[in-house]
Amino acid sequence: MEEASLLYHGRWKTLTRITFPLVMPHIFSGAIFVFIFSLIDFCVPDILRVRVYPIEIFIQFSAFYNERAAALFSLPLIVIAILLIVLQRWYMKDRAYIQVSLGLAKEITYNLGWFIIPACCFFFIILGLSTILPLVVLLNTAGSFSNYSMIFSTSIEQILYSFILAFIGAVLVMSLSFFVSYIIERAKTLTGTLLGFASFIPLAIPAITLGMGLIKVWNQPVVSIIYGSSFIVILGYIARFIPFSTIIGIAGLKQINPCLEEAAFLSTARWIKVIRGIVVPLSQKSLAIGFFFVFILSFGELSTTLLIIPPGRQTIPIKIYNLMHYGAHQMVAALCLILILIIFSFSGLFLLLYKKFTKNIRCSL
Amino acid sequence: MLTVDNVSKKYGNVEILKCLTLEISPGEIMALVGPSGCGKTTLLRIIAGLENPDEGRVLIDGTEVSTKNKLVAPNKRSLSMIFQDLALWPHMTVEKNIEFVIKRDKLTRNNYRLKIDEILANVNLYGYNNRYPHELSGGERQRLAIARALASKPMYLLMDEPFSNLDTILKGELQDMVMELKDNFRIGIIYVTHNIEEVFVLADRIAIINKGIMEQIDYKEKVLNYPKNEFVRRLLKIR
Numbered sequence: 245m246e247e248a249s250l251l252y253h254g255r256w257k258t259l260t261r262i263t264f265p266l267v268m269p270h271i272f273s274g275a276i277f278v279f280i281f282s283l284i285d286f287c288v289p290d291i292l293r294v295r296v297y298p299i300e301i302f303i304q305f306s307a308f309y310n311e312r313a314a315a316l317f318s319l320p321l322i323v324i325a326i327l328l329i330v331l332q333r334w335y336m337k338d339r340a341y342i343q344v345s346l347g348l349a350k351e352i353t354y355n356l357g358w359f360i361i362p363a364c365c366f367f368f369i370i371l372g373l374s375t376i377l378p379l380v381v382l383l384n385t386a387g388s389f390s391n392y393s394m395i396f397s398t399s400i401e402q403i404l405y406s407f408i409l410a411f412i413g414a415v416l417v418m419s420l421s422f423f424v425s426y427i428i429e430r431a432k433t434l435t436g437t438l439l440g441f442a443s444f445i446p447l448a449i450p451a452i453t454l455g456m457g458l459i460k461v462w463n464q465p466v467v468s469i470i471y472g473s474s475f476i477v478i479l480g481y482i483a484r485f486i487p488f489s490t491i492i493g494i495a496g497l498k499q500i501n502p503c504l505e506e507a508a509f510l511s512t513a514r515w516i517k518v519i520r521g522i523v524v525p526l527s528q529k530s531l532a533i534g535f536f537f538v539f540i541l542s543f544g545e546l547s548t549t550l551l552i553i554p555p556g557r558q559t560i561p562i563k564i565y566n567l568m569h570y571g572a573h574q575m576v577a578a579l580c581l582i583l584i585l586i587i588f589s590f591s592g593l594f595l596l597l598y599k600k601f602t603k604n605i606r607c608s609l
Numbered sequence: 610m611l612t613v614d615n616v617s618k619k620y621g622n623v624e625i626l627k628c629l630t631l632e633i634s635p636g637e638i639m640a641l642v643g644p645s646g647c648g649k650t651t652l653l654r655i656i657a658g659l660e661n662p663d664e665g666r667v668l669i670d671g672t673e674v675s676t677k678n679k680l681v682a683p684n685k686r687s688l689s690m691i692f693q694d695l696a697l698w699p700h701m702t703v704e705k706n707i708e709f710v711i712k713r714d715k716l717t718r719n720n721y722r723l724k725i726d727e728i729l730a731n732v733n734l735y736g737y738n739n740r741y742p743h744e745l746s747g748g749e750r751q752r753l754a755i756a757r758a759l760a761s762k763p764m765y766l767l768m769d770e771p772f773s774n775l776d777t778i779l780k781g782e783l784q785d786m787v788m789e790l791k792d793n794f795r796i797g798i799i800y801v802t803h804n805i806e807e808v809f810v811l812a813d814r815i816a817i818i819n820k821g822i823m824e825q826i827d828y829k830e831k832v833l834n835y836p837k838n839e840f841v842r843r844l845l846k847i848r
Contacts, residue, residue, distance in 0.1 A: 503696035506659050510683045510690050511710030511761050521709055525700045 255354055269336050276332045277447070280325045284450040287546045287561075291568060297321065298547075302452050305551075311456060318453040325448030333441075379584070385577035395578045399563060403586065406559040409474060410542035413481035417489050417538045418531055420482065425493030426523065430502070440490075447487040451547030454483055458552050472554055480548040485541050489534040496530020497523075529602050536594050540587065610634055611656065611688075611765050611797055616665035618651055618821075625651045626821040628665065633814075635764055636795040638787070640802055640812035640829075642844065648821040649801045650693070653767045656799065657690050658683040669765070689763035691771045695754040697742040703729065703753055704738035711760045732756040732786065748779040755786065765797040766790075772807070784810055805845055809833075817841050 245266070249258040286298040298321070305314040356363060386392065421443070428440040446454065458480055462471040470476055500523065508518040524531070546561040553562060560583060567576045611633045618626040625648045633639045641649045654660045656667055658680055667675035669688070674681040698706055707725050716724060729735050732752040742750055751771060758766055768787075772780045784807065790796055802808060808815055809829060816826040817840075825837040836842040 501694070501696065503692045503694060504698055506657075506683075507690070507692060507696040507757075508698070508709065509659070510657060510688070511757075514684075522698060526698075 273332050273336055276328050280328055280447060284321055284325065284448075285547070286450065286452055287565075291565070298450050298452060301450060305452065305456055311460075314456060315453065318450055321450050322448050322453070326445075329444050329448060333444075379581075382577040382581055385573055386581055387574050387578070391574050391578045392582060395575045396582055399560065399579060399582075402558045402560050402563050403583075405474075405557065406543055406561070409477055409481070409559065410539050413478045413485075413542040414535045414539035416478060417482050417485050417542075418493075418535045421486050421489035421493045421534065422524075422527065422531060424486070425490050425497055426519075428490070429494050429497040430505075443490045444487045446483045451484060451545075452551065455480065455548040455551030458483070458548070474554060474557065476552045476554065477549055477559070480552050481538070481542045481545060484545065484548055485538045488541070489538050492530050492534040492537065493527070496527045496534075500526045529598075532594075532598050532602065536591075536598075539590075543587065610668075610670060611799075612668040613652070613656060614666050614668065616652070616655060616662040616667065618648070618655060618660070618663050624821055626655075626662075629818070629821070629823050630665075631816050631823070631826055633765070633797045633799060635797045636791060637813050638791055638798040638800055638811050639814045639816055640800050640808040641816050641818060642802060642805070642808055643818035643824075644844070645803075647818045649818060650769055652818070653690065653769055653799065653801060656765075657688060657767055658686055686765075687763055688765040688767060689758040689761055690767040691754050691758050691769065693769045693771070693773065695750055695771070697750060697753055697757070699742055702739050702741055703734060703745070706742070706753060706757050707760050710757055728756050728760050731759075747775055748783070751775065751779070751783055752786070755783070755790075759790065759794070759796075763796065765799070768798060768800045770801050770803065773803070780807070787811060808845075815845075817844060819844075 246258055246262055249262045253261070284298055286296075286302055289296040290299055290302070297317075301314050301317045304310045304317055424439060424443050428436045428443070430436075449457075458476060459471070462468070462476055462479075464471075470479070504522055504526065505518055508522045544561055545559075546565055549559055550562060550565065553559065558566075560579070564576055564579055564583075567579070613629060613631045616626055616629045617624070629648075629652060631639070641652065643649055651660070655662050655675060658667075658675060661677060661680050662675055663677055665676075666673050669686055672681075673679065674686055698709065701709065704725055707728055711724065711728075725738070726735060729737065732755055734749060734752055734756060737745070737749065737753075742753065745753065754771065772783055775783065787798065787800075788811065791798060800807075800811060812829055814827060815829050815832045817824040817832070819840055825832055825841050827835075832841065832845065833847060836845065836847050841847075
């Protein structure tokens, strides 16, 4: 499409008249999700000691033990978030410009000319302020190597526990969201629409409210075995991250030409054989990306886990949170840097495997 | 005999097919001709069982397979389809594309492989077993699509403009292949095309559709000699 425009117009006009309008709905969608995520986030403002609205909910629940007030305080956030999700879905209707039949597009490289200087400056300023500078401060705070060694040896159990929970959570979330997104994308019926909307509802619920809800549901005599086990944390991950993995799943399925499934249904193939033989292999990329995304989010999840973690257990984010409140800044900095190293290593390994195993995957010819 | 009996289909308020009727016997090639958007592909999809008709029915050998409320699964209709963009499974090799559609039955592994090799040899793709579809040329892909469609031994074959993107020489070769299939396997073929020359080469009968209505259906000689109206005359470029 860009090449078709370049035959008649310059790069700037192509960017503003073709590329930008086509990408705009997705930018808008992304902005709405980031806004909702920031609106209901509790962890970062709490660590930075900024008193935002979700902190009030937490105070009502944990300091005053007033569940009713906490639930009522959540309502405005839920309403705003639901309205924004409805707006996003309305805006994105018929605007997911995906060319299925043509397969993967060839990359076009533009020479940015002098514009590369301000573009790079902007990028490095944002990257510097948001990532590099905090990392330098953490390095400076963490102190000597002995601090790293000490905090690592005392946190290995929590690291492993977080890793296992995040891994199981990511596998379950992706398996569930694959089927949810398949129904949403392929069954263009009322069921699909309702399921689509239902899968986005957790996005609108503040993490603390979600934690409160999980406690209310599972802290009952009959099901207390779940409440007292690590499974409640995995349920929390499922509830929190299923909207994100569903978005990724839908995006992946949209790129698979339905003809490929229809061709399989015409042969002597059963539904499960078509899913296993055609849809899952062609969705490998989105499944892998979704798994990685949910794994990273689960690994760092604090807001819900803080409320539902079983007694005697600690995930790494909770350990960092507690250490921060005890004022052990050196230990916190060292542990954070160790975690960053672990996540980077995992990401590197993931990218390596992803490239290796998805080399021959094409959604279309 | 495959029968389409008074089939109608609407998308929203738009009527795609209006009381369409046709019949095709095994060993016969029927060309479905008409302008873009006239409902040809929708008709094929209804016959294949990928969509329900709003009215009317589809019968295969006297058994009702599609009505508004009934839909026999596509894989239980003894038919196969070659899609316009072929729909070859890009993550499977040539061999796996074939293997996916054939029943292993009680064949031993060796006999099973021999069967796949035989199917590939029939379309001159022997030795291409481990190639992926994107590693094949346009003509080879078309032949793989034909091989896959025939691997399940269908009684009827639906072809949705399968040779629309090929050069004349390749098109000629593949047309010969289709004729051989018809003669050797006695398969009934419904063939959607825009190409009038293709119609005259391949078809026994021609069905001309315009805006979802069957304008004329008959043996090609009859249609050529006695076009029913001006539309048919213009479409088939008959003077």
